[in-house]
Every structure is written in C-alpha cells, then in structure tokens.
Amino acid sequence: MIRKFVFPHKKIIIVLSLAIVGSFLGVYFQLPLGALIGSFILIAIAQIAGLGAKPLKKRTRQVVQMVIGGTVGMNMSHELLDEVVYLIFPGILLAILHIMTGLFLAMIISKFFKVDIITALCGTMPAGLSEVAVIAKEHDADIEYVVLMHLFRVTAVVILIPILVHFL
Known part of the structure; x- marks a missing residue:
C-alpha cells in the first residue's frame, strides 16, 4: 500500500530535482535566462531519454x-x-x-x-x-x-x- 502511494510521486520528485539542477547549471554557465533555460534543457533531455513524466493537469x-x-x-x-x-x-x-x-x-x-x-x-x-x-x-x-x-x-x-x- 505504501509503495503504491510513493511510486506516482517519484517522477514529480525527479522532475523537480532536474529543474533545480538545470536551473543552477543555467545560472552557473551564465546562459541567457539561465534558470529558465537550464531547467528547460535538462528536463527536455530527460523526457527525450525516456523519463516519461506526464504533462501537468x-x-x-x-x-x-x-x-x-x-x-x-x-x-x-x-x-x-x-x-x-x-x-x-x-x-x-x-x-x-x-x-x-x-x-x-x-x-x-x-x-x-x-x-x-x-x-x-x-x-x-x-x-x-x-x-x-x-x-x-x-x-x-x-x-x-x-x-x-x-x-x-x-x-x-x-x-x-x-x-x-x-x-x-
């Protein structure tokens, strides 16, 4: 029962973690709009690689x-x-x-x-x-x-x- 409750939130935690890491990388490398573009790029790469996170409701x-x-x-x-x-x-x-x-x-x-x-x-x-x-x-x-x-x-x-x- 607990495992079923935790599992659906696993991808949300992964997406949020990737967004934070991507944001920090974008700012660190001084990309234009670094926080936004960095998180966008990292999450897009993860989705293309097969993360399979569903769009927001x-x-x-x-x-x-x-x-x-x-x-x-x-x-x-x-x-x-x-x-x-x-x-x-x-x-x-x-x-x-x-x-x-x-x-x-x-x-x-x-x-x-x-x-x-x-x-x-x-x-x-x-x-x-x-x-x-x-x-x-x-x-x-x-x-x-x-x-x-x-x-x-x-x-x-x-x-x-x-x-x-x-x-x-």
Whole structure:
C-alpha cells in the first residue's frame, strides 16, 4: 500500500530535482535566462531519454499561473504605479504594435511552414515562456513547437540586444 502511494510521486520528485539542477547549471554557465533555460534543457533531455513524466493537469497549471501572477503582483509599488501612469500611452502603442507584428508573423509561419495557426499565434505572441506554454496547452497547440519558437526568440533577444546597445 505504501509503495503504491510513493511510486506516482517519484517522477514529480525527479522532475523537480532536474529543474533545480538545470536551473543552477543555467545560472552557473551564465546562459541567457539561465534558470529558465537550464531547467528547460535538462528536463527536455530527460523526457527525450525516456523519463516519461506526464504533462501537468489543468488544476496544477492554474496553480502555476497563480504563483506567477502573485510574483508579478509582489513587485508592485507606489513608485512603479507612478511610472505606469506616465508610460500608459507608449505602453499601449507598443503592445498593439507587438501584437500586430505577432499576428503578421503567425500568418507567415502558418502559410509557409505549414504550422497550424493556433500554434503559430502562441509561438509569436508577446508573453513569458510559462504563460505561453499554459495558453498553448489550453488551446491544443503543439506545445513543443511553441516552446521552441519562444525559446529561440527570447534567446536571440537576450543575446542580440546587448550587442546592439554596445554598438549604438
């Protein structure tokens, strides 16, 4: 009886351990977004090698979203609110342009690379990797494709922006 109770949680412990080790390795080797990319790479390698961990259930994904929302909310302050008021119109303009660019790129990717439009939209929309993965899962997009598109995009930005800033 005890063995049956412990066994289903074994993979969860393995995944969490791999995520922690991957995170530390990503930070140690100073990868762009090291904690995120390091854990992603190590868990992806383990899954490809046959770990067989199942995707998170909807309720667990909602808990993850709650934690992410709480983390963002904890960074709010009066000073930040003053900045938000000052930057509201440029922020809205930037968001609209970013979404329009994402829509345009999603149409191109869908047409020329034969990717379904939902997957292309999830892969090109502005958001964090964890949010994109949750949205893709909820809309039955190809999560692996979405995560790889987002990972390449974010990695390119993290690598190229410092270079551009240096030369400009």
